Amino acid sequence: MIELLDPTSERQPGHRPRAARPASLDGLTIGLLDIAKARGDIFLDRVAEQLTARGLRVVRFRKPTYTKPAPADLRVEIRTHCDAVIEALAD
Amino acid sequence: MRVLVYINSAQRRPRVLRTLGRVSLPEGLVCFVKADCPTCQMVQPVLRQLAAVDAALTVYTQDDPTFPAGTAPVDDTLLEVSYRQRIEIVPTLLRVVGGKPVERLEGWDRREWERLTGINGLGDGLPAFRPGCGSRTLDIGMPEILAMRYDGSRIRSRRIELGAQEDEVEATFARGWSDGLPLVPPTPPRVLRMLEGTSRDPQDVVAVVPPDLVECTVEKVAVNAVMAGCRPEYLPVVLAAVEAACTEAFNIHGILATTYFVGPVVIVNGPIAREIGMNSGINALGQGNRANATIGRALQLVIRNVGGGRPGEIDRATLGNPGKYTFCFAEAEDTSPWESLSVERGLPPGTSAVTLFAGSGVQPFFDQLARTPEALARSLAACLRVVGHPKWGLAWDALCVISPEHGRVFREAGWSKARLRDELGSILTFPGAEMVKGAGGIAEGMPELAVGATVAKFRPGGLLFAHAGGTAGLFSAIIAGWVSGPAGTEPVTQEIRR
Numbered sequence: 001m002i003e004l005l006d007p008t009s010e011r012q013p014g015h016r017p018r019a020a021r022p023a024s025l026d027g028l029t030i031g032l033l034d035i036a037k038a039r040g041d042i043f044l045d046r047v048a049e050q051l052t053a054r055g056l057r058v059v060r061f062r063k064p065t066y067t068k069p070a071p072a073d074l075r076v077e078i079r080t081h082c083d084a085v086i087e088a089l090a091d
Numbered sequence: 092m093r094v095l096v097y098i099n100s101a102q103r104r105p106r107v108l109r110t111l112g113r114v115s116l117p118e119g120l121v122c123f124v125k126a127d128c129p130t131c132q133m134v135q136p137v138l139r140q141l142a143a144v145d146a147a148l149t150v151y152t153q154d155d156p157t158f159p160a161g162t163a164p165v166d167d168t169l170l171e172v173s174y175r176q177r178i179e180i181v182p183t184l185l186r187v188v189g190g191k192p193v194e195r196l197e198g199w200d201r202r203e204w205e206r207l208t209g210i211n212g213l214g215d216g217l218p219a220f221r222p223g224c225g226s227r228t229l230d231i232g233m234p235e236i237l238a239m240r241y242d243g244s245r246i247r248s249r250r251i252e253l254g255a256q257e258d259e260v261e262a263t264f265a266r267g268w269s270d271g272l273p274l275v276p277p278t279p280p281r282v283l284r285m286l287e288g289t290s291r292d293p294q295d296v297v298a299v300v301p302p303d304l305v306e307c308t309v310e311k312v313a314v315n316a317v318m319a320g321c322r323p324e325y326l327p328v329v330l331a332a333v334e335a336a337c338t339e340a341f342n343i344h345g346i347l348a349t350t351y352f353v354g355p356v357v358i359v360n361g362p363i364a365r366e367i368g369m370n371s372g373i374n375a376l377g378q379g380n381r382a383n384a385t386i387g388r389a390l391q392l393v394i395r396n397v398g399g400g401r402p403g404e405i406d407r408a409t410l411g412n413p414g415k416y417t418f419c420f421a422e423a424e425d426t427s428p429w430e431s432l433s434v435e436r437g438l439p440p441g442t443s444a445v446t447l448f449a450g451s452g453v454q455p456f457f458d459q460l461a462r463t464p465e466a467l468a469r470s471l472a473a474c475l476r477v478v479g480h481p482k483w484g485l486a487w488d489a490l491c492v493i494s495p496e497h498g499r500v501f502r503e504a505g506w507s508k509a510r511l512r513d514e515l516g517s518i519l520t521f522p523g524a525e526m527v528k529g530a531g532g533i534a535e536g537m538p539e540l541a542v543g544a545t546v547a548k549f550r551p552g553g554l555l556f557a558h559a560g561g562t563a564g565l566f567s568a569i570i571a572g573w574v575s576g577p578a579g580t581e582p583v584t585q586e587i588r589r
Binding site: 010011069072 | 251
């Protein structure tokens with residue numbers, strides 16, 4: 001783990017802000033990321049059904065294993081193809 | 092305060108007195124050794140000899156706690172005492188008075204050891220001289236480990252943990268710390284190493300930095316100096332530059348906030364310039380020298396990160412200028428026809444100093460034909476007239492960087508800096524009628540009330556000179572300023588404290 005010292009006046013929070021949320025899902029492509037935990041696919045199947053019914057485009061992704069962070073290639077692929085992503089944490 | 096007394100079991104006498112994190116040494120003679128060093132092995136009989144004559148010798152051993160036998164060595168395998176005493180070579184022999192070393196010898200030199208100990212006949216049969224080995228404190232990676240182990244609490248900046256997959260250079264961009272170029276990630280060991288460059292306490296406040304008016308400590312300057320790529324020995328120059336920039340007179344807030352081109356230009360005088368390898372010669376105002384490049388950059392990063400001065404926010408420059416990345420150079424004092432800039436501005440010769448000038452980029456001054464100072468002065472004046480605008484006087488200062496070949500013309504004619512300034516002042520005085528709005532078919536110009544007056548191009552003290560550059564080239568540089576005087580900026584000279 002790399003640790004850096006903050007060069008600023010420390011008036012802003014040290015954490016990076018989250019990416020801006022879309023104001024509306026209309027016309028967006030939504031990625032559904034299955035982290036490969038049990039029954040995550042069932043949850044995401046249902047989410048996909050509902051999003052598709054609303055006329056949204058859905059692209060499915062799956063991590064090789066839930067025990068490790070998503071591989072860099074997968075993250076790039078999601079970023080390239082999707083406007084937003086829903087990640088399923090299931091059990 | 093916690094006082095710990097370490098007792099050496101063999102002699103039952105206090106060996107190390109530790110107060111407020113500092114280690115005082117035992118009185119008398121102190122020697123640092125390691126068993127892995129052939130010279131330390133060789134001087135074992137000498138150390139035993141010194142221990143035997145009750146010369147109050149204390150031996151600190153860096154690797155084998157039993158070495159050297161017969162001297163009751165103190166275990167310094169954790170290297171705390173060696174680190175705090177900045178031991179670089181073993182053996183190092185110290186004479187300690189009042190807990191502090193007053194003399195230091197590195198390696199073995201019989202004559203010197205006899206002088207320091209006051210004991211003759213040391214090391215019979217040994218060669219007269221043998222260099223030592225590197226201290227374990229300097230093993231690869233060890234300085235960082237020791238700095239964190241023994242000095243980690245000196246730094247107080249917020250620690251930001253990066254994600255396991257986060258690239259540390261990309262992380263500095265993502266957090267908005269960069270001026271657009273890559274930064275050296277400011278890890279705690281790097282910052283601790285940077286702080287070695289100054290004797291000042293890391294928590295000393297250097298300045299209140301605009302635009303957010305934040306108290307900036309030595310430590311925060313060090314963090315930004317690391318990011319800029321500075322070496323520790325540059326830090327005193329950066330500290331002085333930050334101090335000078337944040338004075339009321341220099342007005343870095345205005346320099347930052349204006350729509351004009353301007354940014355801080357740092358001119359370094361005195362012995363420190365040579366000591367840290369600054370460039371005052373070929374391409375002195377250009378790229379390629381680490382000290383020149385990173386000192387100016389560190390100042391700008393402090394303004395950005397500590398002061399909160401970022402382009403598009405408080406920095407409203409219409410165009411800016413490339414010197415806003417960094418603009419720092421040393422004056423070539425040795426070859427100058429004149430007293431240096433800092434001496435002219437009141438500091439004693441031999442004093443290291445920075446002078447900050449609010450500069451708006453470099454305008455070339457070309458004259459390859461003038462062989463008399465009069466002709467060269469007239470030529471320079473013609474180019475100086477356009478600083479800001481040829482129909483404006485008393486509005487901007489200018490810094491002339493006179494090159495060696497132009498400087499030679501003035502030196503050979505015996506023209507002092509004051510003489511040149513006077514001559515330029517006479518030439519650069521114009522009838523107000525030429526300068527007012529509309530005159531010459533140019534809308535821009537001075538207010539109507541200048542019509543009946545004569546107008547000087549520069550205010551008194553508004554024309555500065557420094558000497559720098561390569562030895563070939565009949566060119567000098569004009570660095571145009573910004574709104575001058577109390578309404579804008581004054582050049583500021585600041586002594587560099589180590």
